[in-house]
Amino acid sequence: MTKLNKAALACLFSVGLATGAQAEPYRLGVLTDMSGMNFDLSGKGSEVAARMAVEDFGGTLLGEDVEVIVGDHQNKPDVGSTLARRWIDEENVVAIVDLPTSSVALAVQEITRQSDTALLISTGGSSELTGASCSPSTAQWTWDTYALANGTGRAMTLEGDKNWFFLTVDYTFGHALEADTTAAVEAAGGSIVGKVTHPRETSDFSSYLLQAQASGADVIALANSSGDTMTALKQAEEFGITAAGQDIAGMLLFLTDVHGVGLEIAQNLTLTTAFYWDMDDDTRAWSQRFAERMDGKMPTMVHAGVYSAVLNYLKAAEASGQATSGSQVMETMRGMDIDDFFNRNAYLRKDGRVVHDMYLVQVKTPEESKGPWDYYKVLRTIPGDEAFRSVEQSACPLLDD
Template sequence: MRARVLLTALLAGMASSVAPSVAAFAGTPVKIGVLNDRSGVYADISGEGSVVAARMAVEDFRQQSHDLAVEIVAGDHQNKPAVGAALARVWYDREGVDAIFDVPTSSVALAVHAVTRERNKVFVDSGAGTADLTGPDCSPNTVHWTFDTVALANGTGGAMVKRGGDTWFFVTADYAFGEAVQRDTTALILRNGGRVLGSVKTPFPASDFGPALREAQGSGAKVIGLANAGGDTIGAVREAARLKVTEGGQALAGLLIFSSDIHALTPKVAQGLVLTEPFYWDLNDGTRAFSDRFARRFSGRKPTAAQAGVYAGVLHYLKAVAALHRADDGRRVVAKMKELSTDDPLFGKGTIRPDGRKIHDMYLFEVKKPSESKGEWDLYRTLATIPGAEAFRPLDQGGCPLVTKAAQAETAVPTEGARP
């Protein structure tokens, strides 16, 4: 099997004899696995940068006077569900991994989600988009941290419809994420009186977007929705520029775009593109300070939203483990994560709902013109802040069985001081 552990880093020493620690309680370090695409179309979104972010979270957590031993391993799932699931089983069964983080590529995330539940471990996803992770197949072992297809649809899709983009044609990656984001964006378009004129699926990953984009041009749709991500989105936007799509009067909507994609495209190619992200390095003093530290460790690159999600997710996970003094029961750890309010410098204050959906604000951005950009990573201007309660799917509309159970338990056994 090609996917193997690529990196192991021991980030903490032995437990102190003064304060109790998880290491002392359990006898072994907490072990975290960062699983992602390290060599393909999503490597810039997550890859080694997510491992850097995880290390930074462990270091920052220990600075808060927590005596905690943590080990990090990393692996490449190659964007293949079978590879991701197999590596998750090896990590859980043989190598003592307690929690897996990141996992871009929705089809791989769904596979790891299932294995994690079987093994009663913890899965904190920051790189995949499918809202199905918190839908009917939600799990008491999974937290979906950074974004999802519903929030992307509400952000970018909603903005384009408000601007008059009431007819759409989708260019969709042929796997779980592409299908989910097209589905959720279509639902929003129809609710607002718009129409979808057609769609075409492209292989994942794809090398030639010309035929799909020419079909989209021929549809006459006002908006061409790119239901893909990473290297596929970069390739599609470049081909759209070559075909002069926007010059012909059609708008291009990237339904999942990261700052690393825009950096690769440059504002000259991507200027005017509207997109939705939950994180941008230049949002505030906290994001800027973290991003400067990250860049010094990672070849001058600013963190993506997925990498920021790894940092914040690891930090909150370790808080829950420390509160429980154990990491060996995934359901109990995730329950504690939901119980504790989230607070970090990248996403601010938030909560984790009973369905596992992490709630925080999303942001609608527009790519700056080259004349507006003041530097290599000065890419976005903010159009709007979308409150988390409006960005993500309402709790009672996802079909997650955990929501019903949580409501029943709250009604049957009211507890003093319980969170609403």
């Protein structure tokens, strides 16, 4: 290198230091499932939703460009942790988004806690994320196991389904959903008559379903998700379980799950959701934009949650004057109005829980549906303060400050 070039480089470097110029854009990392059982409900759609939010915000943050990058954590905590560390240390990622699979979300949350990086969880649902494991740089945006249990479990028990049997996926999310639903059912006057666990991505539920059928329970609760839920629903139909009088409760059902199994199997199921695309003009307008990029597929609550989380993060980061401290951005967000097509009556608590309205819905019959993706009837709006765990019930140590 010539003396002139060295001098020019030194000059540029000194100007950069003096002006605070950033060497590379701010990046948002969508850490999701791009190849496994959660692909349809999150996956590519979560990437699209994040990009839409950045575009709608204007594409820059504090005068610098914003980029979206994507990683496939393969539903493995070690893979997710490795990606998160590399992004934060080497690629100027200031926020990590989505996080399907609660075990991955919990592992990554420890990394973002240590680095003070914003974590915007839309798919990971364990209520532990805002309980004892809570972090000042996390926002759990869309749903959690407590809200699902308090919605579906409580409603079905109060309607007369008193005795419950659980088919529970054997990892963090399943156990949290079973525990939260058990508490909701028992508080409403019901009881648990039995339970059985199964590994993830089970292809044969026959032995589990036969145990549930033999229990005589009013409700067989599927404390699992995505591919496992769809497989269990299809095989329950083959066994004639609902025809014989027992109800099936899909404790976590996404719009893509209903689409996957079809209305003939899913009809009349009651479930709790944070979002439905066909609720009003605002949800329909955003969902149509999303569908144009997704070959006509309508968004799940996860996709809508990713968009909302990213957009509100960018607003809070801009308002706070910096983007590198996730905890400071969250503190700013707690003082802001969170109001968009996804969030109704929303606010961010100190434990990281975004409190907003949830919805108790019922899957339409084939005769009621007017076409593809017209799948839900909204039975009831559940106010956020009723849907989510109260501050008094939380084990989050941040609430003690």
